[in-house]
Structure formats: C-alpha cells, structure tokens
Amino acid sequence: MVDAVVGFLYQFGDAAAFLILAASGLAIIFGMMGVINLAHGEFIMAGAYTTVSVAKLGVPLPLAIGCGALVAGLIGIVLERLVIRHLYRRPLDTIVATWGVSLIASQGTLILLGPSLSDISTPLGSVQIGDLSYSVYRFVLMGTAAAILLALYLLFTFTRFGVLARATIQVPHMAEALGVNTRLIYSLTFGIGAALAGATGGLYAPTMTLVPTMGSQFITEAFVTVVTGGGDVFLGTAPAGVMLGFIRAAITSWEGQLAGQIGLLVAVIIVIRILPRGISGLILRERA
Amino acid sequence: MRRFLMMGAALTALLMPLTAKAADPIKLGVLEDQSGDFALATIGKVHGIQLATDEINKAGGIDGRQIELVIYDTQSDNTRFQEFMRRVLQKDKVDVVFAGFSSASREAYRPIVDQLGGFAFYNNQYEGGVCDAHMIVTGAVPEQQFSTLIPWMMEKFGKNVYTIAADYNFGQISAEWVRNIVKAQGGKMVGEEFIPLGVSQFASTIQNIQKAKPDILITLLVGTAQSSYYEQAAAANLHIPMGSSVNVGQAYEHKRFKPPSLANMYVTTNWIEEVDDPKSKEFVAKWHKMFPNEPYINQEAENSYLAVYMYKEMVERAKGSTKRDDLRKIIAQGDVCVDAPEGHVCLDPKSQHMSHTIYLAKVNDDHSISFPKVWKDIKPYWLGEAGCDLTKKNPNAQYTPSNPPPKG
Numbered sequence: 001m002v003d004a005v006v007g008f009l010y011q012f013g014d015a016a017a018f019l020i021l022a023a024s025g026l027a028i029i030f031g032m033m034g035v036i037n038l039a040h041g042e043f044i045m046a047g048a049y050t051t052v053s054v055a056k057l058g059v060p061l062p063l064a065i066g067c068g069a070l071v072a073g074l075i076g077i078v079l080e081r082l083v084i085r086h087l088y089r090r091p092l093d094t095i096v097a098t099w100g101v102s103l104i105a106s107q108g109t110l111i112l113l114g115p116s117l118s119d120i121s122t123p124l125g126s127v128q129i130g131d132l133s134y135s136v137y138r139f140v141l142m143g144t145a146a147a148i149l150l151a152l153y154l155l156f157t158f159t160r161f162g163v164l165a166r167a168t169i170q171v172p173h174m175a176e177a178l179g180v181n182t183r184l185i186y187s188l189t190f191g192i193g194a195a196l197a198g199a200t201g202g203l204y205a206p207t208m209t210l211v212p213t214m215g216s217q218f219i220t221e222a223f224v225t226v227v228t229g230g231g232d233v234f235l236g237t238a239p240a241g242v243m244l245g246f247i248r249a250a251i252t253s254w255e256g257q258l259a260g261q262i263g264l265l266v267a268v269i270i271v272i273r274i275l276p277r278g279i280s281g282l283i284l285r286e287r288a
Numbered sequence: 289m290r291r292f293l294m295m296g297a298a299l300t301a302l303l304m305p306l307t308a309k310a311a312d313p314i315k316l317g318v319l320e321d322q323s324g325d326f327a328l329a330t331i332g333k334v335h336g337i338q339l340a341t342d343e344i345n346k347a348g349g350i351d352g353r354q355i356e357l358v359i360y361d362t363q364s365d366n367t368r369f370q371e372f373m374r375r376v377l378q379k380d381k382v383d384v385v386f387a388g389f390s391s392a393s394r395e396a397y398r399p400i401v402d403q404l405g406g407f408a409f410y411n412n413q414y415e416g417g418v419c420d421a422h423m424i425v426t427g428a429v430p431e432q433q434f435s436t437l438i439p440w441m442m443e444k445f446g447k448n449v450y451t452i453a454a455d456y457n458f459g460q461i462s463a464e465w466v467r468n469i470v471k472a473q474g475g476k477m478v479g480e481e482f483i484p485l486g487v488s489q490f491a492s493t494i495q496n497i498q499k500a501k502p503d504i505l506i507t508l509l510v511g512t513a514q515s516s517y518y519e520q521a522a523a524a525n526l527h528i529p530m531g532s533s534v535n536v537g538q539a540y541e542h543k544r545f546k547p548p549s550l551a552n553m554y555v556t557t558n559w560i561e562e563v564d565d566p567k568s569k570e571f572v573a574k575w576h577k578m579f580p581n582e583p584y585i586n587q588e589a590e591n592s593y594l595a596v597y598m599y600k601e602m603v604e605r606a607k608g609s610t611k612r613d614d615l616r617k618i619i620a621q622g623d624v625c626v627d628a629p630e631g632h633v634c635l636d637p638k639s640q641h642m643s644h645t646i647y648l649a650k651v652n653d654d655h656s657i658s659f660p661k662v663w664k665d666i667k668p669y670w671l672g673e674a675g676c677d678l679t680k681k682n683p684n685a686q687y688t689p690s691n692p693p694p695k696g
Contacts, residue, residue, distance in 0.1 A: 003499070007495050007499075010491065010495075011491050011492050011495065014489065014491040015489070015491070018489055110323070115327050115328040116328060116512070116544055118543075118544050118545070118546065119519065119544070119545055119546055120546055121519065121522070121523075121546040121547075121549065122519055122520070122522070122523035124523075125523075125525070126523060126524050126525035128525075131498065131499070132495055132498045132499070133498065133524050133525040133526070134524055135520065135523035135524045135525075137523055138491065138523075138524075206519070207516060207519055207520050207523065208488055208516040208519070209512045209513075209515045209516050209519075209544075209545070211512040213325070213512070214512070214513075216486070217486060217488045217513050220486075249492070252492040253492050253495075253496075256481060256482070257455075257481065257482075257483045257484060257487050257492065257493065258455060258482065258483075258484050260492070261484055261487070
C-alpha cells in the first residue's frame with residue numbers, strides 16, 4: 001500500500017515537474033509574449049550541451065546548470081534582436097522564422113559537435129522507500145519546478161521589471177508613451193524565457209542522452225502545457241502541469257506509456273474545447 | 289593497305305564493347321545514412337564497404353574486374369531510399385546494391401528492388417523474417433541472438449523475464465521471439481512493456497520493473513530518446529542483469545554513456561571492435577589505418593565489410609557473371625562461405641540469410657567489454673524451417689513467428 005501511494009506520488013511529481021519545466025520558458029515566450037517559438041527545444045538543447053560541457057571541466061553541477069541557463073538566455077536575446085523583434089505583429093510568421101532557427105540550430109550542432117555528446121551521470125544516488133527505490137535527483141527536479149514557478153510569480157508580481165514587462169506586453173504603445181524602454185523589456189523578457197528553457201535542459205541533461213535533436217522530446221509537452229494553461233504563467237502553467245501530470249501518471253500506471261501519451265493529448269483536447277483561453281482564462285474571468 | 293588498316297580499326301572499335309566487357313568495373317551501389325538520426329551507427333557501414341573494395345581492387349578485383357562504388361547519402365529518410373534505389377538501378381545501372389539500416393527503410397526500398405529486378409544486400413541486424421529472392425541479409429537475426437542469449441542468461445540469473453521494447457515492428461517482433469524462447473526454456477514472463485519511440489522519461493517503467501522483480505530484463509529500446517532509460521534506471525538503483533540484441537553492437541552506448549549505467553548488460557552480437565582474436569585485431573588495425581578518426585567499429589561495419597567479400601565469392605564462382613539468377617544458382621548450392629573477421633560464415637540457400645559466430649559481450653562496471661561465451665556457426669534456422677525456400681519459390685514477404693510462411 002505504501003509502495004502504491006508513494007510510487008504514484010513520485011510518478012505524478014515526476015510527470016508534473018517535466019511538464020512544468022519544459023513549459024516554463026515557453027509560458028513566457030508564447031503564453032505572455034505571443035511568439036510561437038518552435039525553437040524552444042533548441043534553447044533546451046543549448047542549455048543541456050552547455051551544462052554538460054561545463055560540468056566536464058569540473059564545475060559543480062548547479063553552477064554548470066546556471067551557465068546553461070545563461071548561455072541559452074544570451075542566445076535568446078541575440079535571436080530576439082535579429083529575428084523575433086521584427087515579427088511581434090505577425091505571430092504566424094514567428095512559426096516559420098523560429099522553425100527555421102530550430103532546423104539550423106539542430107543540424108548546425110550535428111555538423112559542429114557530431115551526432116552525440118557523451119553524458120554525465122545522474123548525481124545524488126537513490127533512496128529506498130518500501131520495496132521500491134527512487135532516484136533522489138528526481139525529487140530535486142520536482143522541488144526546482146516549484147521553486148521556478150514561485151520565482152517567476154515573485155518576479156512578475158512584485159518587482160518593477162515585472163510591472164514594466166506586463167505593461168509592455170499588454171499595451172505596448174501606452175507603456176512606450178509613459179517612457180518605458182519597451183524594446184529592452186521585450187528583449188529581456190524573451191531572454192528570461194530562453195534562459196528558463198536552458199535551465200530545463202541543464203536540469204535534465206544528467207538524466208538523458210545528449211543529441212542535437214533532443215529538444216524535440218520536450219517541445220510537444222511544452223506547447224501542450226502552455227496551451228492548456230493559458231496566457232498566465234503562474235495561474236496557467238502551474239495548474240496545467242499539475243493536472244496533466246496527474247492524468248499522465250494515472251493513465252500510465254494503469255495502462256502503460258502509450259496510453260499515458262494518448263490520455264495526455266485527449267485531456268488537452270477536452271480542456272481547450274471547454275476552456276478556449278486555457279485554465280488561467282477561467283481563473284481570471286472568475287476573479288474579474 | 290591503309291584502307292584495310294582503317295577498316296580494321298573501325299571494326300575493332302565496333303567490337304570494343306564486347307571484348308572490353310571483361311575489364312569493365314563491377315558497379316556496387318551503396319545507399320546508407322551518412323547524416324540524420326542513424327548516422328552514428330551507419331557511417332561505419334560505408335567505411336566497411338570502402339575498406340573491402342580497396343583491398344579487393346588492390347588484389348586485382350573480382351574476376352579481374354575492379355569494383356566501382358556509387359555511394360549516396362540517404363539522410364535517414366525513407367523516401368530518399370526509394371529515390372536513390374530507383375536511381376542506382378535505372379540510371380547508374382549498378383550490378384548490386386548494399387542498402388539500409390532501419391527496417392522501415394528496408395521495407396521502403398524492397399518493393400522497388402523487386403519491381404526493377406535488382407539485387408540487394410541488407411547488411412544489418414534486424415527483427416528477421418524477410419523471405420525475398422532479391423535480397424541477401426548478412427546481419428544477425430533474432431533466432432541467432434536470442435536462442436543463444438536467453439537460455440544462457442536464464443541459467444545464470446533465473447527464469448523470470450521482463451521485456452521492455454520499442455513500440456514498432458522491430459520491438460514487437462523481437463519481443464515475440466523473447467516470449468517464445470522464454471516459454472520454450474521453461475521460464476516465465478513477469479512483464480512486458482512497449483514504449484513509444486519519443487518517450488524519454490521512464491519513472492513508471494522503472495517502478496513496474498521493480499514491482500515485478502524479474503531476474504532478467506530484456507531491453508529492446510531504440511533511438512536516442514529511449515536510451516535515456518539506462519541512466520534513469522541506474523539513478524534509481526535498478527541493477528537487474530540486462531540482455532539486448534541492439535545495444536553496444538550498433539550504437540556503442542558503452543563508449544558514449546557514463547559508467548556504470550550500462551553495467552551488467554549482456555549483448556549477443558556477431559562482432560564488435562573489442563573481439564579479442566588475431567584475425568579480428570588485424571581487421572581493426574587495417575580499419576584504423578584507413579579511417580583514423582572512426583570512434584568505434586560496430587557489428588554493421590563488419591557485416592558490410594564481409595558482404596563485399598561474400599559478393600566477390602559468388603561472382604567468381606559464377607565465372608564472372610553478376611546476373612542475379614546466375615548468382616542465385618550458386619547460392620542454391622549451399623556452400624557460399626567466406627572467412628570474415630568474426631570467423632567462417634556461410635549463406636543459407638533457403639532464406640539467403642547468413643550463419644554467424646555469436647559473441648556474448650558483457651558490459652563491465654567500468655564499461656569495458658568481456659566475452660563470457662562464444663557460439664560458433666549459429667545458423668539462421670527459423671525461416672527455412674518455417675517454410676521459406678527461395679530455391680523453390682519467391683514470396684517477397686516478411687514473416688513473423690505468429691505469421692509464418694505457408695508450408696508446402
């Protein structure tokens with residue numbers, strides 16, 4: 001009984017953490033800014049590659065993950081300046097542009113760094129609870145997912161940057177008229193989204209095989225979570241990740257991995273049929 | 289006199305194509321993935337063919353004719369296989385084609401080979417069952433890899449077996465083989481799970497395995513997403529002896545992954561770089577001289593290398609003919625054999641598959657390889673016994689244990 005309960009909670013936490021971390025950067029770039037970023041997976045890949053390369057030099061893993069986030073964030077800012085900036089009023093065109101960026105990034109990595117980067121092993125070992133043993137690092141991932149959500153909430157709710165960012169994104173010309181440097185705000189916000197993707201890549205790097213196309217393993221889950229969640233990072237992505245994580249864990253432990261994947265997608269279809277503006281749309285309307 | 293000489297010259301020029309035919313090169317088409325998802329495992333196949341061709345050409349060619357390679361990069365894309373297969377057969381007019389890594393790519397080009405009357409070598413380990421007169425298979429098949437691996441592991445570790453497999457035809461058919469052999473050996477399947485190809489998170493799978501407490505775990509996972517399993521299982525302290533027909537031998541995971549995530553894995557392969565005997569070492573040395581930057585020489589590389597020699601043997605015994613029907617008459621005699629780096633191997637006339645030396649490779653804690661056992665001359669018995677007989681008829685089909693060829 002203990003095994004079943006703990007086992008399920010672990011699976012649920014693991015699935016929810018994966019969805020939330022995969023989606024956290026995208027929630028800002030797509031959820032808030034409205035840029036349909038198909039290169040999100042490549043930010044994750046860049047973060048993972050940087051993390052592993054830095055960690056192999058002997059840098060402690062948390063610091064290496066920080067480097068991964070930083071590099072992905074910088075790439076994000078550069079990309080925003082060069083490409084995305086010109087497409088804010090043309091959301092559909094961002095699909096084409098970011099898809100192109102994604103192809104260039106993954107094939108370019110293949111050419112430069114080869115088909116596979118040797119990996120680093122998962123830290124922290126395992127813990128035995130009842131009959132089953134669990135990877136401790138997975139608990140760290142769950143905690144990190146929660147911490148990132150909290151940090152984002154604080155950043156966008158209680159800081160001056162958060163207020164300016166929300167103002168810029170909601171009514172750009174008004175913010176500009178009030179003296180906000182909207183170009184800088186856009187750039188930084190996009191950079192934060194990219195950095196979160198990089199951090200996700202860094203966090204999952206010790207558990208996965210590193211290949212140039214690894215971003216594709218995150219991108220469906222990321223979009224699904226953000227679309228289900230709706231525009232708000234904290235009120236949308238968090239409940240969506242928890243809900244979809246629960247559904248996936250329940251169906252997977254009941255009927256296997258394939259059913260879990262199908263169940264996840266069916267749940268999403270149902271949610272967006274009932275709530276076209278996602279979960280945060282529902283919550284915000286009720287409050288208003 | 290002058291006129292006569294000129295006429296003679298003209299006459300010779302006219303007859304040239306006939307007389308010069310013997311010295312024309314034999315054209316060998318090579319369709320392999322040199323880029324894309326599978327490049328890691330398949331670049332070595334091209335190099336194996338180049339090495340063998342180089343050696344044969346230096347020694348005077350096949351029956352006095354040089355080999356000319358026509359190589360296309362199929363980019364891990366099935367439509368490219370179809371495109372280039374038409375091209376090599378119709379435009380380049382090659383005598384024989386060596387092609388394909390994934391079963392999907394093989395099934396994509398196989399109808400084209402049949403339709404255009406070509407002759408193709410599939411130099412790859414696969415799920416078995418292709419009974420097609422236009423094909424020769426030099427890779428290992430499940431009955432060779434599992435009939436050796438599973439009884440050995442069951443004797444050593446116990447009789448409860450759990451299989452996790454990629455959810456497409458390779459995984460499904462291979463898992464069926466595992467199931468049948470475990471049952472025949474008096475063992476018990478305590479679990480079986482099929483996993484979609486893109487899945488990279490394995491918390492639930494790992495728990496299911498822990499709950500079922502198997503003695504042996506057979507892993508038939510495929511692709512980079514699924515290979516994340518090993519690191520995650522090691523992190524959860526899951527140390528069940530693993531058996532596989534695909535790992536190590538193809539994508540050298542023991543070299544790429546950090547130890548000890550692959551420790552205690554047992555793989556049956558017909559050859560890998562670590563095989564420790566003089567003939568094999570000589571092969572590795574020759575290889576590294578020609579391709580100094582090769583990260584690893586896998587079993588498919590050796591399969592491709594020996595396939596060129598196998599073809600040479602057939603053509604020379606057919607007195608220089610490269611016509612498929614002539615070559616199949618030679619195969620039907622049942623004694624087309626070559627001495628390969630793995631040992632002496634022969635073609636089975638009924639299925640046109642190949643016998644193999646099967647090495648049991650054990651991955652140690654530090655990811656070094658040892659070989660607890662070697663089986664010599666394991667025959668590809670199943671197709672022939674089940675009723676595929678290419679010396680008599682040509683069904684052009686792929687069969688599985690639950691869907692065997694019709695008898696008689």
